Amino acid sequence: MKITEEIKISDNGFVFNSKTGDSFNLNPFGLELIKQIAEDKDFESIRNVMLEKYDVDDLTMEKDYYEFYAMLKHHQIIAQDDSLDFK
């Protein structure tokens, strides 16, 4: 899943969605995560990088990642797919 082209991410954690006009605020870890997602890395590789770097266990990381990911979808930062597609 890709971050849509209209999204601009600044290094201070400011995110602007030029499609909707909404802007967002990221905490530092959120910023790091969104950058990796923007590079189109899959969850596995993101998790490995983060577990290496941060003091966190894999289940917490997984839970937080998916919550964050759901929020990105909710805010239309990640392209929507049909949630009733049951793929």
Add this chain to the structure above:
Amino acid sequence: MSKLKYEKPVISKITAGVPNKFGMPAKQRIISEIDGIPVPKLMEDFGSPVFVISEQTIRDTYAEAKRAFETRYPKVQFAWSYKTNYLDAVCNVFHDEGSWAEVVSGFEFQKALSNGVSGSNIIFNGPEKSEEDLTLAINHNACIHIDHFDELYLLIETTRKLNKKARVAIRVNLDAGIYPIWDRFGFNYENGEAWNAINRIMLAENLEMIGLHTHIGTYIMVASAYAVAATKLSNLYMAIYRKFDHWLKYIDLGGGFASKNTLKGAYMPGSETCPSFDEYAEAISNAIISSEIPHENLPVLFMETGRALVDDAGYLLTTVLANKRSTQGRRTMVIDAGVNLLFTTFWYNLGVFPSKEVSTHVEESTIYGPLCMNIDVIRDAINFPQSKVGDQLVIERVGAYNMTQWMQFITFRPNVVMIDLEGKAHVIRRKENLDSLQSFEVAIKK
């Protein structure tokens, strides 16, 4: 190489320009210990959730109230309002400080007696007094505060049956500029009902009229309302002397002082706007002293303040059970203490605080209790830092009414712990269990 500190990733929408009640996130306050005992230690020893009461805070608050009144008025007597918190350990701290007992039912009357309070130091208020209750009160020589005419006549009848005298006062309701006027309790001042009741009592041979009582409302933010009430009672006090040549012993101004909690709908925090004991005491003392009552006949001033004396001393320690997102993307959090334990959450925005340093990233959140009921909301909007399952939180200012109005609903009521003056914690009410609850139930024998 040591790993970096982890923080949950968050993205939050910036609301542009729309007046946001919270503005810039404020610095997060943390409550890590209560009277020297770390919060995790209390929860490890006594479970979660757990109510914790600080004896030191009760005594300090009481001393502050006492000083405020005694430096302004010669004769002051506090009476502990049992319904505010009638756990024996709490009542006994107040009795130890010199408080009488103020009760509103036969049950509370018996509780006061069992706490060793002398019957003559019990004030018996409230609209519910059965013949049995009145008999108990007369036999113990209590101060019976009559609420309505039916009670007055029942009392006359009971004294005749017992052939004993009863010491009485009446509860007066009056317009002190406070809305709503609590005219459902007592006899009205403005329409002459109170004066009629006094005249009837003064004629009754078995009733000794010793005082006047009023209670103008609850959570009164304007101290001057008490001055109006005190002035009106002083007028009655003098009228009784003029007509019957009888000096009453006391004027009882009841309770109703605000605590530092913030009422829902209030703009500024309660801790900044609620009047101090000094302001209440100043208004009341001035009104009585500057009334017509001669100095040598000044009545004893009774105060029945409950909430303002005990709210600050109570804490509820609770644990985060889950974090969720609503379909609107709003952050919600479930904790293990619900409205079954926190009755006051219906009218206060209770303060909820983390017990240890947390993420600096705060987000507007809703905090739910654990009950499988839609009404179980502890805070509908609070700026709260990100927290993890298992994080321990502290809810402050819950000492008044919660431990009497709580419900045994869906789950057991938890331990209540008091930290004594030496900083030692004691269980003062055990957590309920299946046996204790089942003991009231009776199986139908077939």
Add this chain to the structure above:
Amino acid sequence: MSKQKLTLAVTGLNNTDNPGPGVPVIRGAKESEDFDVRVIGLVYENLEPGIYMEDLCDRIFQIPYPSSGSDELIERVEQIHQQEKIDVLIPNFDAELFSFMKYEQRLLDQGIHTFLPSLKQFQEREKDQLAKYGEKYGVKVPGSINLGSVGQISEMEDKFDYPVMIKGQFYDAYEAGNEEQVKQAFFKISAKWGFPVIAQEFVKGTEVNVIALGDGKGNTIAAVPMRKQYITDKGKAWGGITLADDKMMKLTRMLIQKTKWKGGMELELIKTNSGEYNLIEINPRIPAWVYLAVGAGQNIPDALIKLALGWDVKPMTEYKIGKMFVRYSYDMIVDLEKFAAISINKEI
């Protein structure tokens, strides 16, 4: 003579269709003949227009709303003070005055001067106390009743005929012509500004206002009367004109003298057709139309700064009669960077 350098912190940069006084206060201060002013803008929200106006503020900081607690607000101001060395602070919202009055001494000890009314002066003029105030100081005020619940509407209907004015403790006022409108206004106001909600008798006539500055010793340092020529649906002046009205001036001087008012203020009066003045509100701060007074010859922000610094300020008695102001709206083109900076860094 070279001007004295001064760092001035100002709140209320919300120059919207319901404007705060911050921007005109800054304009006044910048026209001072005695000060070379460096301006620190203090904002609550990220879209306050003052943030984006060119050459208005030298620095901008976001501050927490007073409803999150006075301590939070004051600590943030102190933190800004450490960087910027604020000489004078002019708060411009009613809702924040309580906090700044409470900590006046604490701010002064660090060198931040304010010029605010005392808590007693502030409280006795509150909208729910206006009846008492009128009696105490001998001013005619309309009848009012404090509503704690919609249950009291029938009590209100016994006292006044419709229409009535429904007002919040700090801000907002709605005219209500029936019970339904009273209820709507009541819920709107109580949700935002808490209790009580004030219902005021409607007095027919022309609304006139006076902007004034009291020195705290009973002297009126400045006073300019004005009539609103056009009022928006938010009840704000869109145009106004200075008046020559001795009665209003006398009333103003009398009130300032009796109350020893300290600081800026606005009297809102209704002049009835029979020429009677009803005091409907006292705002305990400089109003948003202050620049009209500056334009008419009385630089109130400048005088207030001097009073705050303890200078001896002579009363200004002259002003130009018939000076007008007309507000206008203007679309500024701004870059996203400023918005991002105030939203993320809380300062610019």
